[in-house]
Amino acid sequence: MKAIQSKTIVFVTGAFVTNLGWEQWQRYFESKGYKTYAPAWPHKEGTAKEVRDRQPNDVPLARVTLKGVVNHYAAFIETLPEKPIIIGHSLGGLITQLLVSRGLAAAAVALQSVPPLGVIPYEFSFLKAGWRSLGLFTSSDKTYLMSFKTWQYAFTNGMSLEDQKAAYEANTIPESKRAARGALTFTAKIDFSKPHAPLLFVAGGKDNILPASLNKRNFQRYTNKSSVTDWKEFPENNHFVVGLPNYETTAGYIYNWIQQL
Numbered sequence: 001m002k003a004i005q006s007k008t009i010v011f012v013t014g015a016f017v018t019n020l021g022w023e024q025w026q027r028y029f030e031s032k033g034y035k036t037y038a039p040a041w042p043h044k045e046g047t048a049k050e051v052r053d054r055q056p057n058d059v060p061l062a063r064v065t066l067k068g069v070v071n072h073y074a075a076f077i078e079t080l081p082e083k084p085i086i087i088g089h090s091l092g093g094l095i096t097q098l099l100v101s102r103g104l105a106a107a108a109v110a111l112q113s114v115p116p117l118g119v120i121p122y123e124f125s126f127l128k129a130g131w132r133s134l135g136l137f138t139s140s141d142k143t144y145l146m147s148f149k150t151w152q153y154a155f156t157n158g159m160s161l162e163d164q165k166a167a168y169e170a171n172t173i174p175e176s177k178r179a180a181r182g183a184l185t186f187t188a189k190i191d192f193s194k195p196h197a198p199l200l201f202v203a204g205g206k207d208n209i210l211p212a213s214l215n216k217r218n219f220q221r222y223t224n225k226s227s228v229t230d231w232k233e234f235p236e237n238n239h240f241v242v243g244l245p246n247y248e249t250t251a252g253y254i255y256n257w258i259q260q261l
Contacts, residue, residue, distance in 0.1 A: 006106035011038040014090025055174040056142040066182025107198040117188040129154035129209035143174035154209040198228035204237030
């Protein structure tokens with residue numbers, strides 16, 4: 001296989017959190033010689049507090065769809081001088097998988113990814129952590145803001161209360177229920193047999209909202225024998241992998257994986 005020449009990385013943010021959470025990852029990979037980007041979703045520009053202050057009546061954000069977010073990242077990538085390496089977390093991991101399926105990546109990492117259509121998330125912890133974001137029986141023109149209690153369970157389980165609070169204030173932002181529901185529609189459909197760019201799945205052993213078992217089923221659905229599809233689990237990582245103190249361990253593994261392609 002031809003070595004990956006791209007020196008550009010695009011980070012794809014997941015639901016519920018600001019794109020500014022990638023800053024330390026950007027510094028890490030820029031220190032390795034990469035040019036990095038972490039674009040905000042449509043209508044999510046600004047600090048976490050600035051976006052939160054518009055909740056719950058931020059109708060433009062509430063009307064954002066998953067298809068719109070995927071197209072937003074695709075349009076951004078098409079402005080770049082080369083195909084980037086794409087690294088996406090959570091719903092951003094699913095978006096990354098969809099971008100890979102469009103042939104837009106030189107290589108990609110699905111970091112604790114929301115599963116595509118057809119990979120059934122039957123784990124209780126996933127349902128407990130995520131069902132509120134769908135906003136069933138509530139107005140889809142109002143955004144959803146994850147409560148601190150849900151944040152503790154879904155993202156920062158195992159961390160100190162002080163660190164959980166700090167992470168919540170720095171990262172949480174309102175979410176479009178339409179975007180969350182998009183993962184249950186044909187927008188999230190992938191042809192798993194299609195040839196694709198090298199793709200690494202990374203799971204966290206202490207992730208409640210997207211357990212390692214669910215990530216493993218996602219990984220195992222890819223069947224094209226001519227394409228690189230790899231798997232790595234970090235037993236100590238919860239879902240807040242992007243902001244964990246040990247983030248360099250995860251980022252370093254990804255860097256080494258890229259170098260070996």
